[in-house]
Amino acid sequence: MQIEISSEVAAALQLAVRASGKTIDTILKELMGFSMKAEAVASSNSARATEEKGEGLVCQDGTYLPYGLKIRGKHKGEYFPGIVLKGEIKLDKPAGNSKATSFKNPSPAAKAIKGYDENGWRWFEGQAEDGEWRLLESWRKRR
Numbered sequence: 001m002q003i004e005i006s007s008e009v010a011a012a013l014q015l016a017v018r019a020s021g022k023t024i025d026t027i028l029k030e031l032m033g034f035s036m037k038a039e040a041v042a043s044s045n046s047a048r049a050t051e052e053k054g055e056g057l058v059c060q061d062g063t064y065l066p067y068g069l070k071i072r073g074k075h076k077g078e079y080f081p082g083i084v085l086k087g088e089i090k091l092d093k094p095a096g097n098s099k100a101t102s103f104k105n106p107s108p109a110a111k112a113i114k115g116y117d118e119n120g121w122r123w124f125e126g127q128a129e130d131g132e133w134r135l136l137e138s139w140r141k142r143r
Contacts, residue, residue: 021138023130057084059105063140065089070127071106071136073113073120080113082124106136 005013016027055067069084082091089109091101098112106120114123121140125133 071124073124
């Protein structure tokens, strides 16, 4: 389904998406007063089922990164891409002095690329379902 909206509304929606990490659909539902409780339960059940099948990566703090999530980090003008696979973050190539390409958490992967401690949650970006790149931190469970 396509709907026509003004360029002003489109720009405002894009800003809201970037600022919140939510999809346009979710933002519109919230604005229109839809009940998010049923959607949250369905989403939670779907994520739990995927985690139980062993797909994706469950990090030390319980954050779930979905299988197939494309990630990237930029260091010295170069992008270092990777992907979330079953139980790991897999970088496309070894980085720096490290020969490792597989990591259980974003921060050790970022450290391997940059050569010093780095918060990988705030450095790596993941490509969301809407195609936008967002910091991995946006996938973390809200406490």
